[in-house]
Amino acid sequence: MKRHLISAADLTHDDATLILDTAEELARIAGRSIKKLPTLRGRTVVNLFFEDSTRTRISFEAAAKRLSADVINFSAKGSSVSKGESLKDTALTLQAMGADAVVIRHPSSGAPHRLATSDWIGGSVVNAGDGTHEHPTQALLDAFTMRRHLAGGPGGGPTFHRGPGDGTGRDLAGRRITVVGDVLHSRVARSNVALLTTLGARVTLVAPPTLLPIGVEHWPCEVSYDLDRALAGCDAVMMLRVQSERMNAAFFPTEREYSRRYGLDGTRMAALPEHAIVMHPGPMNRGMEITAEVADSGRCTAVEQVANGVSVRMAVLYLLLGGNEPAVTTHRTEESK
Amino acid sequence: MSTTLIRGAQVLGGETRDVLIDGGLVAAVGTGLAADGAEVYEAAGQILLPGLVDLHTHLREPGREDSETVLTGTRAAALGGFTAVHAMANTFPVADTAGVVEQVWRLGRESGYCDVQPVGAVTVGLAGKQLAELGAMADSAAGVRVFSDDGKCVDDAVIMRRALEYVKAFDGVIAQHAQEPRLTEGAQMNEGVVSGELGLRGWPAVAEESVIARDVLLAAHVGSRVHVCHLSTAGSVEIVRWAKSKGWDVTAEVTPHHLLLTDELVRTYDPVYKVNPPLRTEADVLALREALADGTIDCVATDHAPHPHEDKDCEWAAAAMGMVGLETALSVVQHTMVDTGLLDWAGVADRMSFRPAAIGRLAGHGRPIAAGEPANLTLVDPAYRGVVNPAGFASRSRNTPYEGRELPGRVTATFLRGTATVRDGKLV
Numbered sequence: 001m002k003r004h005l006i007s008a009a010d011l012t013h014d015d016a017t018l019i020l021d022t023a024e025e026l027a028r029i030a031g032r033s034i035k036k037l038p039t040l041r042g043r044t045v046v047n048l049f050f051e052d053s054t055r056t057r058i059s060f061e062a063a064a065k066r067l068s069a070d071v072i073n074f075s076a077k078g079s080s081v082s083k084g085e086s087l088k089d090t091a092l093t094l095q096a097m098g099a100d101a102v103v104i105r106h107p108s109s110g111a112p113h114r115l116a117t118s119d120w121i122g123g124s125v126v127n128a129g130d131g132t133h134e135h136p137t138q139a140l141l142d143a144f145t146m147r148r149h150l151a152g153g154p155g156g157g158p159t160f161h162r163g164p165g166d167g168t169g170r171d172l173a174g175r176r177i178t179v180v181g182d183v184l185h186s187r188v189a190r191s192n193v194a195l196l197t198t199l200g201a202r203v204t205l206v207a208p209p210t211l212l213p214i215g216v217e218h219w220p221c222e223v224s225y226d227l228d229r230a231l232a233g234c235d236a237v238m239m240l241r242v243q244s245e246r247m248n249a250a251f252f253p254t255e256r257e258y259s260r261r262y263g264l265d266g267t268r269m270a271a272l273p274e275h276a277i278v279m280h281p282g283p284m285n286r287g288m289e290i291t292a293e294v295a296d297s298g299r300c301t302a303v304e305q306v307a308n309g310v311s312v313r314m315a316v317l318y319l320l321l322g323g324n325e326p327a328v329t330t331h332r333t334e335e336s337k
Numbered sequence: 338m339s340t341t342l343i344r345g346a347q348v349l350g351g352e353t354r355d356v357l358i359d360g361g362l363v364a365a366v367g368t369g370l371a372a373d374g375a376e377v378y379e380a381a382g383q384i385l386l387p388g389l390v391d392l393h394t395h396l397r398e399p400g401r402e403d404s405e406t407v408l409t410g411t412r413a414a415a416l417g418g419f420t421a422v423h424a425m426a427n428t429f430p431v432a433d434t435a436g437v438v439e440q441v442w443r444l445g446r447e448s449g450y451c452d453v454q455p456v457g458a459v460t461v462g463l464a465g466k467q468l469a470e471l472g473a474m475a476d477s478a479a480g481v482r483v484f485s486d487d488g489k490c491v492d493d494a495v496i497m498r499r500a501l502e503y504v505k506a507f508d509g510v511i512a513q514h515a516q517e518p519r520l521t522e523g524a525q526m527n528e529g530v531v532s533g534e535l536g537l538r539g540w541p542a543v544a545e546e547s548v549i550a551r552d553v554l555l556a557a558h559v560g561s562r563v564h565v566c567h568l569s570t571a572g573s574v575e576i577v578r579w580a581k582s583k584g585w586d587v588t589a590e591v592t593p594h595h596l597l598l599t600d601e602l603v604r605t606y607d608p609v610y611k612v613n614p615p616l617r618t619e620a621d622v623l624a625l626r627e628a629l630a631d632g633t634i635d636c637v638a639t640d641h642a643p644h645p646h647e648d649k650d651c652e653w654a655a656a657a658m659g660m661v662g663l664e665t666a667l668s669v670v671q672h673t674m675v676d677t678g679l680l681d682w683a684g685v686a687d688r689m690s691f692r693p694a695a696i697g698r699l700a701g702h703g704r705p706i707a708a709g710e711p712a713n714l715t716l717v718d719p720a721y722r723g724v725v726n727p728a729g730f731a732s733r734s735r736n737t738p739y740e741g742r743e744l745p746g747r748v749t750a751t752f753l754r755g756t757a758t759v760r761d762g763k764l765v
């Protein structure tokens with residue numbers, strides 16, 4: 001593994017598979033009564049959040065704590081763009097505190113990259129979402145979830161509702177994933193296109209043309225404006241959160257028109273292949289990109305994704321902070337003492 | 338005043354001549370001229386150019402003396418081979434009155450390193466709403482002829498039209514920073530493949546091109562002249578080429594960095610590459626070089642934009658836009674235009690001295706190297722190769738995108754009205 005996790009595009013097929021396999025091993029302890037491993041005892045992980053995201057922060061916090069790391073939550077909201085402390089000064093402060101890893105969420109694209117390539121800080125940097133750029137651990141947890149459900153069953157065909165541990169050592173070769181929504185502003189979409197493609201999946205982005213970035217035709221995926229056509233034959237559909245305020249900047253006329261053309265409702269869900277899953281990174285805008293009927297259905301993995309997020313983030317922290325041996329082997333050695 | 342003899346230089350890159358300077362003027366150009374007690378500059382293998390003229394410099398004084406002053410900026414200009422620079426109006430206070438432009442003009446005279454020709458703001462406070470007292474600035478001691486809200490676009494079509502019309506009374510020119518504001522709200526870099534991947538808000542070429550198209554039509558309509566600042570896209574070149582083919586009085590400049598650098602560099606997220614207008618694509622760079630070579634683009638202007646270290650030592654979105662350029666401009670032009678065979682040294686003299694001086698209506702600069710002309714001269718060693726080290730800059734700021742890059746050519750001497758401001762590559 002590299003020292004930092006900045007972009008899903010930096011992960012090779014082997015890197016990604018190692019993280020997902022490690023996450024599967026670590027996920028097993030989630031079922032135990034004592035969920036802690038001593039692996040990162042004495043190490044300090046800082047959650048540096050320049051932007052509110054309780055969901056992502058507590059996921060990283062739970063991951064670090066289950067590995068026995070010391071966790072410092074540093075909320076620097078308001079961001080350095082306004083009057084607050086600059087990114088550099090904040091980084092120097094964390095360096096002085098001896099942070100072994102900094103998990104950073106920042107409204108400005110590239111801020112984690114800047115932190116990792118500056119001489120401001122010595123520890124590992126984990127991108128927990130930067131502007132409209134990337135959110136690599138979200139893509140990893142999405143891939144983890146897909147792998148559990150979709151990775152090559154007997155005969156290579158997908159099998160629906162497989163369980164924990166399934167998919168270990170496998171990738172997403174040949175799986176068809178449809179990602180729907182505000183691709184232009186979505187760090188989740190960018191990270192997923194990179195990672196899912198690396199893992200062998202075929203990704204189709206679906207959005208109104210206004211919510212696709214210029215140059216998207218150069219991305220390693222297909223692009224469609226037509227949701228209904230893209231749903232047929234896909235193995236997973238991922239609905240991105242769409243902020244209704246986007247209509248004020250004329251990205252689409254009304255919420256109603258958006259959900260009619262690009263929302264997932266029961267009728268559209270029924271058109272999916274039987275084994276296909278419905279994913280959402282959360283928080284969901286029920287009634288906008290997804291109806292309650294779909295969100296609450298057994299095919300929607302949103303809650304499962306949250307649980308998987310902790311396992312994947314444990315794996316990332318473990319591997320970045322020097323886990324050379326398989327995570328759970330280390331754990332067993334400790335246990336047997 | 339003492340006399341100076343430049344011995345054996347290639348005048349405009351052509352024939353080898355001796356040039357005798359006396360009393361601030363070129364006294365003689367010939368061969369085998371006698372030194373007669375003159376201070377001698379041995380210039381074999383070097384190119385003698387008319388002193389360079391920059392139409393677009395940010396000297397930051399008054400108001401932002403932490404990034405540059407007229408003194409430090411003119412010292413940087415002299416090292417870069419410039420004998421005249423146009424100081425942009427976006428200072429604090431804005432150069433929108435006769436008082437401020439005269440202050441800047443006087444500071445330039447006191448510096449002694451380089452003539453400073455203030456640019457006046459088009460509108461009060463660069464706000465784009467009300468015309469500044471253009472006539473008062475034109476009639477002031479500073480004799481302003483170039484007016485610009487640079488940094489901001491005069492986006493209101495009526496204000497732009499009136500400004501273009503009004504300056505005809507004193508042979509002025511409006512230098513437009515072409516940037517449609519609505520299309521560039523929050524924009525961080527060129528809109529294209531790279532911005533899409535990096536998740537940085539795009540700055541479309543059309544935001545520049547649509548304003549240029551409107552302005553050349555307005556200039557034609559009212560029979561005035563318009564100058565396009567830092568043209569950066571292939572599409573802008575096409576519009577200017579078309580306007581010139583109509584015989585309209587349209588001129589344009591390109592910066593050295595837009596002749597060399599592309600938006601691929603933004604992948605580093607290093608704000609040293611953050612600039613307005615943004616770095617564009619390879620295709621744009623090649624179109625700009627071609628247009629500078631064929632004269633569609635009239636001149637090179639540095640858009641020297643000093644910023645203190647802290648304004649670049651941060652994340653991309655928080656960083657200031659701009660690059661210093663005075664001390665590297667000629668090297669970048671040699672690298673991109675001369676060494677590529679697109680332009681000869683006479684062409685460089687034209688694009689970096691004759692034409693910008695003419696656009697700015699600057700007397701005494703951009704003159705031929707001939708007896709009786711003011712001795713504003715620049716001596717260049719084109720064989721020199723050096724790695725850019727900002728620690729050696731005379732500018733107060735260090736925000737160069739070329740640090741660590743090897744560039745050709747070096748200004749060995751600069752003469753302002755016969756007095757050396759630079760000798761042996763060092764400030765006098």
Ligand SMILES: [Zn+2]
Pocket residue numbers: 487488489514566567613614
């Ligand atoms: Zn400008």
